[in-house]
Amino acid sequence: MSFQNPVFIPGPTNIPERLRKACDMPTIDHRSPLFGQILHPAREGVRRVFKSESAEVFIFPSTGTGGWETALTNTLSPGDRVLAARNGMFSHRWIDMCQRHGLDVTVVDTPWGHGIPAERYEEILTADSAHEIKAVLATHNETATGVTSDIAAIRRALDAAAHPAMLFVDGVSSIGSMDFRFDAWGVDVAVTGSQKGFMLPAGLAIVGFSDTAMQATKTATLPRTFFDVHDMAAGYANSAYPYTPAVGLMNGLNDACGMLLSEGLDAVFARHHRIAEGVRAAVGAWGLELCAATPAVYSDTVSAIRTPEGFDATRIVTHAADTYGVAFGVGLGDVAGKVFRIGHLGSLTDVMTLSGLATAEMCMADLGLDIRLGSGVAAAQDYYRAHPALARKDAA
Amino acid sequence: MSFQNPVFIPGPTNIPERLRKACDMPTIDHRSPLFGQILHPAREGVRRVFKSESAEVFIFPSTGTGGWETALTNTLSPGDRVLAARNGMFSHRWIDMCQRHGLDVTVVDTPWGHGIPAERYEEILTADSAHEIKAVLATHNETATGVTSDIAAIRRALDAAAHPAMLFVDGVSSIGSMDFRFDAWGVDVAVTGSQKGFMLPAGLAIVGFSDTAMQATKTATLPRTFFDVHDMAAGYANSAYPYTPAVGLMNGLNDACGMLLSEGLDAVFARHHRIAEGVRAAVGAWGLELCAATPAVYSDTVSAIRTPEGFDATRIVTHAADTYGVAFGVGLGDVAGKVFRIGHLGSLTDVMTLSGLATAEMCMADLGLDIRLGSGVAAAQDYYRAHPALARKDAA
Amino acid sequence: MSFQNPVFIPGPTNIPERLRKACDMPTIDHRSPLFGQILHPAREGVRRVFKSESAEVFIFPSTGTGGWETALTNTLSPGDRVLAARNGMFSHRWIDMCQRHGLDVTVVDTPWGHGIPAERYEEILTADSAHEIKAVLATHNETATGVTSDIAAIRRALDAAAHPAMLFVDGVSSIGSMDFRFDAWGVDVAVTGSQKGFMLPAGLAIVGFSDTAMQATKTATLPRTFFDVHDMAAGYANSAYPYTPAVGLMNGLNDACGMLLSEGLDAVFARHHRIAEGVRAAVGAWGLELCAATPAVYSDTVSAIRTPEGFDATRIVTHAADTYGVAFGVGLGDVAGKVFRIGHLGSLTDVMTLSGLATAEMCMADLGLDIRLGSGVAAAQDYYRAHPALARKDAA
């Protein structure tokens, strides 16, 4: 493994030099005013990345999984009913968490590779005339399958059913990399982490709560302390935390928001789309298919690539690490051994991406797959040359 | 505020250069074998710092507070009875967490400045012939008051009462800085964080579970997912995590254990005692008193110093930050405004300590207290000169 | 030796966190436009720190000694006569360099501890009616003795003698820390390095040439290539170097100039004077004397402190390093063993300075000198309290 090669896992992403330096901070007193100068703009920056005017942003020293737990325990009570689709490993895990916390989950099982069926959500919500369903869960981007679901459609399903349930969105591998609209989509709780679109090391759970979700915290009885948003809000009011914050990571988060907002969110999303299209062009040139069933659900942050029947896709990942010092993602759960994944989120250049494609080609050829060397690289080169990148500032 | 001055808060501590570099790590694939080469020795190193042969060590991307929640939710069920003393802000908060999680807490209120009354624990445990008490909580070092309690005495109380309750110890501001004996004291769950004795940034909850505690996890019904030790253990068996680990901090933890163990734990503890004695000599020279009631409970990691009646001790902390760019700790809870705190844990030299004492003197003089400049510094200089430091390796 | 203690050598100085990060730069192409974005503002920043409107600034990957060689070899020819005073080790070395390069040096021997005798320069220059003297050398701040000479007075001597000789000033330990006026004093070549007032690691020779000096380069016949300013100027015109530049250090230099200029040069000088006065107050409290003969020549960047007759002052420096992990400067040349030196230039806080004074006290007491512990610290505390520091921005 070489620290000089990029990683192509779907998070943690490659960390820009500037953000590594922002995180590598000497000890400061987290109860001094200096900390407030990091905390408040970081929260404000996240809110803007969420495309929200009013979300309450909370940042925990934790991970996206902790963010999920924050969403559930602050807004729900034991026995509460929630609706969730299972179309990949991460939605699966979120459902499991609900069940462990004593929630009654209505699971919509969906083929892996497909998006959340908004129409099925609408049927169930419409049928729930008693409004027992308190929350609707949606994984915006299934990192396991490279499938992006249509959150606006889920909001429309809720509205069509005139259902008051809250909408919780797992945006771990979407926020900061693809379009996410907290306000416009009527999201009540959004969850992400530091190590994806924000291009930082893992270690922060980042969540946004709507007014509705904040109201729900008043009656929710699931036990919580570490992830309690009231304690956190009380701390913030005092420019502080209820416990010791991860100051360096917060400083990095503040700077990461600055980078994203300075580039412009739409430019950031276009950049991810462009890089992803090049990867997909390569996959096509290799004669392979994505796990994602249709172009409508292709993810701009990660591609899960199906390998031929009878071939163990995990061998590609192991071989890439052992032989070329490059990290790809294995298939998880139902698609274990059937796909390998190329993460293409965060701060990536054409040049870095091409190196990942070239490596994947060598690995597939080494392992006996019928791949023409250079073919995927050429397809991506074609795409990138034909679709010039926007000039970026602040890319260091 | 200057990044060039040391901090004198009781954590996060000053980070040695070497550990800053260990934490500042490029992205690696946390599912690759490389991660196992960090994870396993880090856990083993922590176990040795705990002075345990067999504790199961779990490391969460969280803080000490998350460690407390790990201890409770993995071993207890709603309604379970626990015994705890309240003699400072941190024991207070732990009790509060128990109550929020639906536990029945028998609180032994103890004057702030005093240690946990082991004899009172023994009475209560003896009286609990039905063995309703499932866990006994003890804060080894009350960071708010600078008071160290005698954990061995609490073990003796449990034994004298022949009581099977588990012993949970908050070692957040003691472990890695003062003597802690997981095995010898029969500790069942020990909790600490990365930002104290381990000299790292905040961001890791570090816990150890005894066999007894591991057994208790099988029947405990408090809901938990993020802090579930079974999920974590299953991950570890695969050299992985159930979610994304904080790899850089783990790398730092591994290196921090290496530093502590290479110096020798007893040498580390002696070093902390020596530095603390110099601070206490200065306090005496100033004509002030510690919050800690008797020398037997003086803490070697933090001194809470009482200021004269009618003087708001918090002003010293604010003034030190504003005027001299130095961070001390304010008084918390019952002793807010009555004490200020000098943290003296982690990697500190005589020279750094003297600079903190000199600063405290200037602040007190600036604010009108009757302090002779140089008096505390001279007392500490005397102590340090008369008690030479052991040679340290690996101190960079 | 601990990396956590400040150093008190008269350079290299303590490096602010921000400058360490500016220097720690990934490889860039030094022939790309990116390099010009570092080079040009760095040269412009240096020019402003020199208080010059028009000096040609050259930056070599070298040290102050290389800067001296640049001054001589670009402007003089073998056999040329120069005038120089010898009042310390650094002026001695410069004279030695002149002689090795075949120059004819008229040496004005001056007691160490005294400043350059401008009146003697005037006599010699006046006597040189043939204008054989081509250059007058002046060490602005003798780092070996802690003596600052009056460069304006030397300019007046030249003017009084109506002598056309060039004025070369060694500003290694003055520029960026004490008032230096390239234009107002009619300096022709000024020399410094990166590791003093610029607070960077060693590795850059920084020189400024006046129009007169640039004219002299056309006829100077001393051989030169690496230090040739014409090659360098030709490179600069192309945003490049005649060889590979030290890009990270240049980036740090650019940022250092930004810090100094943002603080304001006069504020920087006042800050150095204030810190130095505190050190001198401590020396007085110890009952010791400076090597510098009169207050008029006291240096604001380094104090050379005489120890009692019969005591080997070098022992203090050795003992401080061995026992307390603190670096002071030894005496050099004529004052070896007679003085030890406390460097107080660059980015120093009151708190850091007091730690150095406290250490010096311990060392002197350890070695049997009759020093009252805390006495120097108290004197400095008094001074610092009575003379509050200006607020600094950008001090990280």
Add this chain to the structure above:
Amino acid sequence: MSFQNPVFIPGPTNIPERLRKACDMPTIDHRSPLFGQILHPAREGVRRVFKSESAEVFIFPSTGTGGWETALTNTLSPGDRVLAARNGMFSHRWIDMCQRHGLDVTVVDTPWGHGIPAERYEEILTADSAHEIKAVLATHNETATGVTSDIAAIRRALDAAAHPAMLFVDGVSSIGSMDFRFDAWGVDVAVTGSQKGFMLPAGLAIVGFSDTAMQATKTATLPRTFFDVHDMAAGYANSAYPYTPAVGLMNGLNDACGMLLSEGLDAVFARHHRIAEGVRAAVGAWGLELCAATPAVYSDTVSAIRTPEGFDATRIVTHAADTYGVAFGVGLGDVAGKVFRIGHLGSLTDVMTLSGLATAEMCMADLGLDIRLGSGVAAAQDYYRAHPALARKDAA
């Protein structure tokens, strides 16, 4: 320009993470014993990389150009005759330096793209029966043309002529990357810098002197101070420098030697050869030719690639920087506009190399050259797959 893309200039090279950290060092006292712990092993490490038992190694805060000046000024006197071939920009510059220092250079003009004609050297040396020639200069690897000359053959030429002239070798872009044998080849002065095979930032001139060269220093009369090896040797004897050393870079150099020697020099050379062969395979697949005239002189550290007649090769370099954020080298001197250069020395992986080749392809296609996308990448992939890399340790 992105700091995340590798650079493909022939130095400075990409800096391994570990070496960046080694260089980024807090200030230490360069007169303390700590410095000796860096200096001595660094010199010893360099000696071993030179494959010498007895070379005196000197390390200056300078660059390779300063190293050349060190070689000349310490061993020669004005008017001394030297023999040198001019077959590229760097040999040209060295000859220019000789002339500026008053040496009498017998120049063997050699077509750019060809190696040094050892047979011509032999003729000239044989004809010089008076032994007027004091030194024979040889550029081991012409960075401008990607041509490696046969130094052993030059030694044989000297021996065949029974000529006592010293042999000076510019190993700037060879040492640490391709086989270099100070002792076996009878080299008298070898010169390199920190920013090539040692994988560090620029800022150090590294030279080795044989006993013969050291003898010559006693009579050499070219003026020198900064580059005087006697001053340097006197400093080293005291674990110090005659001026302020670049401590962080020295620390990095020590660590770099550790990396190279731990990998094994022959493995390092094999690694460079393998990477270079892949690049050359790509060049062939593109239908282009190297500037290097024959395989015997192909350089394993840099390839200068001829572009078709009438095409300005410099446009590739500009376009790569502007459009793809990647740095290649332009043609210099006689081959300006006729070649572009791909540096492939230092710490490079297959993956990094392929990204450079993919970028070059895009640039050439963008600018209208008849290049099939992916063709060079495929050729290099083929080569790398067929020639597996040795496992490397210490590659971080």
